[in-house]
Structure formats: C-alpha cells, structure tokens
Amino acid sequence: MERMKAVTHDGPGGLAGVAVNETAVQHVGPGDVLIELKAAGLNHRDLFVAGARTPADAPLVLGADGAGLVAATGDGVTGTGLAVGDEVIINPTLDWDRASEVPEVPGILGGPTQGTFAQYVVVPARNVLPKPGHLDWAEAAALPLSAVTAYRALFTRGALAPGEHVLLPGIGGGVATIALAMAKAAGATVSVTSRSEEKLRRARELGADHTLRSDADWAAELVQPADLVVDSIGSATFAPALAALRPGGRFVTLGATTGADVTLSLRELFFRQISLLGTSMGSAEEFHAMLAFVAEHRLRPVVHRAFPLAEGAEALAELAGGSQFGKLVLTLG
Secondary structure: OOEEEEEEEOOOOOHHHEEEEEEEOOOOOOOEEEEEEEEEEOOHHHHHHHHHOOOOOOOEEOOOOOEEEEEEEOOOOOOOOOOOOOEEEEOOEEOOOOOOOOOOOOEEEOOOEOOOOEOEEEEEHHHEEEOOOOOOHHHHHHOHHHHHHHHHHHHHHOOOOOOOEEEEOOEOEHHHHHHHHHHHHOOOEEEEEEOOHHHHHHHHHOOOOEEEEOOOOHHHHOOOOEEEEEEOOOHHHHHHHHHOEEEEEEEEEOOOOOOOOOOOOHHHHHHOOOEEEEOOOOOHHHHHHHHHHHHHHOOOOOEEEEEEHHHHHHHHHHHHHOOOOOEEEEEOO
C-alpha cells in the first residue's frame, strides 16, 4: 500500500498528540477523487479537534482546507469535468448541498474524516472544484473554510446590502480578514476592532474604513451605528458589539474563541428589534457562489506565513498563539 507523510493526531489531547508521521494513502472509491496536495490551510477548528481527542481515538490526519492536483479518479467520476492533472480547490464541508437545508451537524474533512495536512487526500468528486486562476497555491488553500463561512455570514445570514455598515470585531483571523475584503467588494462600509495597533494598521491597508481598539467604547466612537455585526470572537466582544448595532440591526455569530457563554437582556433584543443569527461553515451552493464572488472581484485571502508540512506542529502552535494576521498554511512539494 502506498504511503505518505501527514500531520496526524494520535495520543493525548491537544498539541501534545500532533506529529508528522507516515501513513497509508486512502483508497479511491467510486465517486471519489485523489488529490495530490500543494498546500493546506490551518483553521482554529484544527485546534478544537485535536483538543477534543483522547488516547483511545484512532490516529487522524488533521486539516480541512486544501488545494492541489487531481492525481486519480474513482469509478463514476467520468463526466464530472475532472481529469488527472487539473488544478483544484477542495470544499471541506461534506453532504450539505443547499444553503436552506442546514444539517444538524455538517460533515467536514479533518475529523472524523481524514484531512488535508498530508501529501494526498481522498474526497468526493462533488467537493472538488477548479482553483481560482488568480490565486497561488497558498492563497487557494487559505480560502475554503474561512471564505465560505464569511460568505454565508455576510450574505446568506446577514443579508448585507451595498452602502450598509459592517462591524467585524477582532480583525486578524482568517474569517474576519476575508470578510473585510468581501464586504468592501460588496460596497459596504467596514469597521474593525483589535487589541493590536499593528493589526489595525494592516486592516486600514486592506480597506477598513474605521478601526477601533478592543477596549474602546465602540458605540460611542463609531461614526454611525452598525447595520450588521459579524463576530467570531464570542463572549469578550458580544456585549460591546451588540451595543454598537442600530435598532433593527443584525448580529451574526459564528465562533466563540473567547468563550461561549454570554449575558443577554431579552428586553434589549426585542425593544431594539435586533436579529440574532447563528451560522457555521456553508453549503455546496454557497461554496460555488463564494468562488464566483472571489473570482469576479479578484479577492485574495491574506496569508500570514507558510510552513513546510514537516513543521505542521509548529504551525498549529503559532495558530494557538493568535498573533497572526490572516491565514497560516502548510506547503507541500
């Protein structure tokens, strides 16, 4: 059986169980495609998966995002337009077709399905799409999960319209940085927050209209209240972001990196007629729409740093530190 190098989790939960190992290349079944990966993107989800695992769990190849070349196709893939050698990007969300038909728990590569931090990965042919031609391998690998999450948050759930004001707390992460680019491309005014003056400076370079310190009074300092908040931070930013919304505004929450528990006054919610919306990842329908939007506006995800596959554990440790602006990726080949 053919072998490959991969970043796996096996043993104690967390980063202590992460190492580069040799493992078997998966079998290419009917309807599947074998991808020779050129780059793989890191997400906070990879840290959550590693942290939730136990020594009793079978070894797992981590990683949801990736881009590479079609290396082989299984039975039944003919007629899909995929051919050996094609440059492709992977939709990591499994078995979620339509935006309106939300599964209880969407499937995703990198837990429990084997992931993309490897030389090869097997995925359903329906999850393999042409790589946007204006992106290099690292940029393409940085795109999938963050971009489809941002796209669904802004447009499907947030119903963003041109001329509206979007507030993005905690600029610097993969979702927030691509959301900034998407919102600007859609004609919105964008405000961002951060504890870091350097991250605020970088955000202004990328087109942010207003930048605020995390410890500021956002409602008082904003030029105008926000029509839409897209928040991936959680408990630390919930209250000030909610206060910065106009009456009738929309609050989309998609993460809880600082904690999931918040205090909410229902009176504030109904008197101010706020729409509180949850979202996570995105459907195949939205992934296709996101790629079209990215291609139309020539958007590029911000890649903070690329690591070789052999330094996968170090890359995850840097991600856990939270100092990056944009995405971390692994490169192969």
